[in-house]
Amino acid sequence: MMTNAKNIGLDVKAPEKTCDDENCPFHGSLKVRGRQFVGTVVSDKTHKTVVVEWERRKPIQKYERYEKRRSRVQAHNPPCIDASHGDKVLIAECRPLSKTKHFVVIQVLGLDEAKLIKEFESDDLPKTKKKKEAEDAPSEDKKSKEGDEE
Numbered sequence: 001m002m003t004n005a006k007n008i009g010l011d012v013k014a015p016e017k018t019c020d021d022e023n024c025p026f027h028g029s030l031k032v033r034g035r036q037f038v039g040t041v042v043s044d045k046t047h048k049t050v051v052v053e054w055e056r057r058k059p060i061q062k063y064e065r066y067e068k069r070r071s072r073v074q075a076h077n078p079p080c081i082d083a084s085h086g087d088k089v090l091i092a093e094c095r096p097l098s099k100t101k102h103f104v105v106i107q108v109l110g111l112d113e114a115k116l117i118k119e120f121e122s123d124d125l126p127k128t129k130k131k132k133e134a135e136d137a138p139s140e141d142k143k144s145k146e147g148d149e150e
């Protein structure tokens with residue numbers, strides 16, 4: 001389907017609808033740059049704005065495990081995309097649009113796309129094994145040394 005959407009420089013599907021929003025990356029003059037995130041829309045109550053939340057894992061060195069942390073940002077929701085509550089969306093960083101808004105929704109992800117991204121994200125394995133071995137080694141040395149002395 002042909003639309004008059006601009007190429008925003010990212011590998012995303014352009015929306016099928018069109019809009020006249022100046023702050024739309026596809027039909028207005030907004031440029032996207034910086035970081036991208038995949039999240040879930042947890043609120044669409046505000047006009048042309050959604051709250052997007054996603055989970056990230058923060059490593060805790062002491063326990064060699066991860067804790068779950070949630071990030072929440074406000075993102076601009078152009079009329080041509082019109083993401084609603086519960087949607088999986090791809091957001092990209094842009095210039096500050098208001099005091100709290102510096103992200104814009106660039107795609108509503110279908111089920112297949114969301115699944116693909118989830119698989120990709122769970123690929124990172126904990127990298128704590130090496131450290132554990134390093135910690136175990138010196139304590140063993142100490143023990144054998146003590147044995148020799150006696």
Ligand SMILES: [Zn+2]
Binds near residue numbers: 018027078
């Ligand atoms: Zn648009």
